[in-house]
Amino acid sequence: MRSYGKTDKGIKRARNEDTIFYSDQSIGNLPNLYIIADGMGGHNAGAFASEYSVKGFVDFVKKATWDNPVKIIEDGICSVNQMVHEKSSEEEYYKMGTTFVVSTIIQKKLYIGNIGDSRLYIIRNKEIQKITKDHSLVEEMVHTGHLTEDEANSHPKKNIITRAIGAEKTIIVDIYEVELESDDLILMCSDGLTNMLSHKEISNILEDGSFLEDKVKQLISRANELGGNDNISVIIIKTDIDER
8 A cells, every 4th residue: 555645725725724644554453544634614723623633533543442444434533523513612613624534445445434525536447436425515406406517616605515524513424435446546635626626637647657746746736726726635545456
């Protein structure tokens, strides 16, 4: 397993409210761990929410005694949600929240937990596939047939999310399990990337044969070239699965 990640505040934002974590080494009972959180809230509350959530989740994983990755992910996100929700009652952190997408790879299977509109993609055989479903107003409108995907990308309300860490006392976590194939690339990102680059442009950059670090830097650089309207976070994971 090989990975590289980077976060950037972009061109237009005064601060970076995204937090990332990536480790190809074991964390607790998980053999690897990858997280992107995109915080929201006034003043510095968004930055605090994402950092607080990521740190809380990593600490939870380190202490978890069970082996089931789905249970670790789901219980960990629920625990973090309760932490953030309780903290958000304080004046300094009022109504703060964060998106949260987490993954781990065990043998040939990818396990994912998701809340909000940060995303996970798999690039396989030169095709890019979005695995996670956004918890956003425009995603619901696409699902019900009121918007096309292209219309959603430019919709003025595309940043309104319908589910986030800390928004409610309890939360429903979307869990995904995906069988991986040799040479799969996994892309995790905040919407600061996908709001600026099309799937085709992302796919072209990921296919260019460069090192993971270069791919990540190219994606962030291109998002900034196109305006850099938001914080941009990217993690790329190369699976290197041996199918012999």
